[in-house]
Amino acid sequence: MTTAVDSTAPKTTPAERLRLLIQPALVLIVGAAVIYWAFNRDLTATQQENINVGNVSTLIWQHLLITFAVTAIVLAVGVPLGVLVTRPGAKVLRPLFIGVANIGQAAPAIGLLVLLFLWTAKTGFWIGVLPIALYSLLPVLASTILGLDQVDRSLMDAGRGLGMARGALLFRVELPLAVPYILAGLRTSLVIAVGTATLSFLVNAGGLGILIDTGYKLQDNVTLILGSVLAVCLALLVDWFGGLAEFFLNPKGLR
Amino acid sequence: MRRVLGAVVAAMCALTLSACGLGSGGTVPFMVAPGSIKPNAALEGLKITVGSKEYTEQVIMGYILEYTLAAAGAEVRDLTGIVGSRSTREAQLRGQVDVAYEFTGNAWINYLGHEKPIPDSREQYEAVRDEDLERNDMVWLPPGPMDDTYALAASRKVVERTGVRTLSQYADLVKTTPAAAKTCVDTEFRARQDGYPGMAAAYGFDPARAQTPVLQVGIIYQATAYGDQCDFGEVFTTDGRIAALDLVVLTDDKQFFAHYNPSVTMKRDFFDAHPQIAEVTAPVTAALTNDAIIEMNKQVDVEGRDPAVVARDWMLAEGFVTER
Numbered sequence: 266m267t268t269a270v271d272s273t274a275p276k277t278t279p280a281e282r283l284r285l286l287i288q289p290a291l292v293l294i295v296g297a298a299v300i301y302w303a304f305n306r307d308l309t310a311t312q313q314e315n316i317n318v319g320n321v322s323t324l325i326w327q328h329l330l331i332t333f334a335v336t337a338i339v340l341a342v343g344v345p346l347g348v349l350v351t352r353p354g355a356k357v358l359r360p361l362f363i364g365v366a367n368i369g370q371a372a373p374a375i376g377l378l379v380l381l382f383l384w385t386a387k388t389g390f391w392i393g394v395l396p397i398a399l400y401s402l403l404p405v406l407a408s409t410i411l412g413l414d415q416v417d418r419s420l421m422d423a424g425r426g427l428g429m430a431r432g433a434l435l436f437r438v439e440l441p442l443a444v445p446y447i448l449a450g451l452r453t454s455l456v457i458a459v460g461t462a463t464l465s466f467l468v469n470a471g472g473l474g475i476l477i478d479t480g481y482k483l484q485d486n487v488t489l490i491l492g493s494v495l496a497v498c499l500a501l502l503v504d505w506f507g508g509l510a511e512f513f514l515n516p517k518g519l520r
Numbered sequence: 521m522r523r524v525l526g527a528v529v530a531a532m533c534a535l536t537l538s539a540c541g542l543g544s545g546g547t548v549p550f551m552v553a554p555g556s557i558k559p560n561a562a563l564e565g566l567k568i569t570v571g572s573k574e575y576t577e578q579v580i581m582g583y584i585l586e587y588t589l590a591a592a593g594a595e596v597r598d599l600t601g602i603v604g605s606r607s608t609r610e611a612q613l614r615g616q617v618d619v620a621y622e623f624t625g626n627a628w629i630n631y632l633g634h635e636k637p638i639p640d641s642r643e644q645y646e647a648v649r650d651e652d653l654e655r656n657d658m659v660w661l662p663p664g665p666m667d668d669t670y671a672l673a674a675s676r677k678v679v680e681r682t683g684v685r686t687l688s689q690y691a692d693l694v695k696t697t698p699a700a701a702k703t704c705v706d707t708e709f710r711a712r713q714d715g716y717p718g719m720a721a722a723y724g725f726d727p728a729r730a731q732t733p734v735l736q737v738g739i740i741y742q743a744t745a746y747g748d749q750c751d752f753g754e755v756f757t758t759d760g761r762i763a764a765l766d767l768v769v770l771t772d773d774k775q776f777f778a779h780y781n782p783s784v785t786m787k788r789d790f791f792d793a794h795p796q797i798a799e800v801t802a803p804v805t806a807a808l809t810n811d812a813i814i815e816m817n818k819q820v821d822v823e824g825r826d827p828a829v830v831a832r833d834w835m836l837a838e839g840f841v842t843e844r
Contacts, residue, residue, distance in 0.1 A: 379736075483711065
């Protein structure tokens with residue numbers, strides 16, 4: 266019985282474990298190198314407006330906060346929605362929610378940001394976060410559905426045979442078996458979120474996009490490279506956390 | 521039969537030529553007849569290529585220049601909408617474009633490589649005129665009053681509430697009640713020394729004192745109009761949205777921001793051969809005020825009208841040309 270599950274579930278391979286060790290080291294080295302490179306050169310007054318310790322650390326912090334909020338929203342919305350549309354009574358809703366999530370991901374993130382601003386007439390953190398959350402919702406939603414769909418029917422029958430109610434069946438059989446899929450989807454969502462969070466600055470949510478945009482507009486490669494490389498580092502870091510979560514949270518029997 | 525074939529071949533050549541964007545350019549979009557601009561014998565039938573950059577304001581100004589020269593009798597070729605100032609400048613330096621409206625501050629900073637603008641508009645023009653003529657053989661005719669530069673603007677509500685109408689008053693507000701002076705900027709204005717930090721230094725306030733939310737430049741107009749998202753916002757002084765959203769532009773009373781006045785520019789040899797262009801274009805350049813160009817920009821950007829039509833209608837209304 267378990268072999269049938271094992272053959273389909275994502276597993277942590279030795280190569281993956283090695284990557285979990287190397288990746289954070291790489292992020293630290295590259296991040297430190299680009300910061301050293303950018304700060305230890307003759308900067309013009311214009312560059313110093315952006316390249317100073319206070320500003321850069323604020324922008325990194327803002328970027329992390331945006332990513333964190335997006336993750337929380339995507340998990341809080343994507344997983345329950347995925348559970349809902351796999352329940353026998355609610356399967357008719359599946360095309361609807363998948364459709365909305367698809368539109369969210371297919372629409373340009375920049376358009377979603379501006380639309381939300383025009384719609385609410387507000388700017389700030391949440392106006393920068395909500396569109397990014399919609400934009401990165403699809404992987405978690407799709408993988409939750411996939412994870413629940415792939416649970417072996419015979420295992421569910423066994424659960425019912427043990428006298429489990431629907432709720433117990435969901436929390437003790439289905440969801441644990443779906444965790445590897447959900448986490449894989451979350452990892453994809455996270456990396457998308459870190460990348461698109463570079464656009465949140467357009468509506469006053471800050472983040473590393475400020476460095477990238479300033480560098481691009483003023484043809485100032487130092488600021489541009491600093492912003493881009495730091496964003497890449499954050500993406501790798503967040504991906505690493507996702508990997509760690511997969512490593513520790515996947516049910517032991519599936520590792 | 522042969523004649524028909526010849527005509528077909530000629531027509532096809534003409535088609536291919538006009539379809540090819542590289543060499544040919546177009547004709548003036550509408551025919552105009554002389555108005556207060558009279559036919560000028562020296563320009564009659566003269567082939568002149570008019571160029572412009574690709575954004576709304578420049579395209580409108582390009583068409584205005586075209587109608588002006590066409591009304592004077594010249595045979596105008598249309599090369600408006602060249603992408604980027606660099607390409608436009610290059611086309612002019614190489615003689616592919618004969619005349620174009622260029623801005624004094626832009627040439628001073630971007631073409632002539634100066635970091636600091638000259639505060640006085642007239643002196644800025646004279647400095648550009650002399651240096652560009654000497655270095656690049658480029659002639660700058662006297663500039664118009666229009667000035668497309670950075671400024672701070674606010675909604676009418678905020679102006680009434682704070683009483684701020686000039687940048688000096690804005691600086692006082694930042695010093696006394698920074699909470700009432702939330703100022704939306706874009707990334708570029710936030711960092712440029714001829715932007716917010718430089719302005720703060722010139723007006724003697726600490727740029728870190730007021731909140732400066734960073735927004736996308738297009739969003740700033742709307743957010744400033746709402747009034748609650750930003751008390752003040754960075755704008756470009758001739759943007760059509762200033763009129764459409766009823767924003768009030770604060771007066772730069774210490775003349776800090778660079779001046780971007782338009783001037784008809786051409787190479788020295790072209791000017792020497794056709795000096796009449798100066799007298800023909802002078803009244804039109806002089807009529808180009810901020811209010812005039814803001815209204816035209818608004819008609820194109822906000823109302824979606826065609827820049828060629830908007831430019832012609834303005835020329836008609838000003839009496840420079842008549843309908844044909």
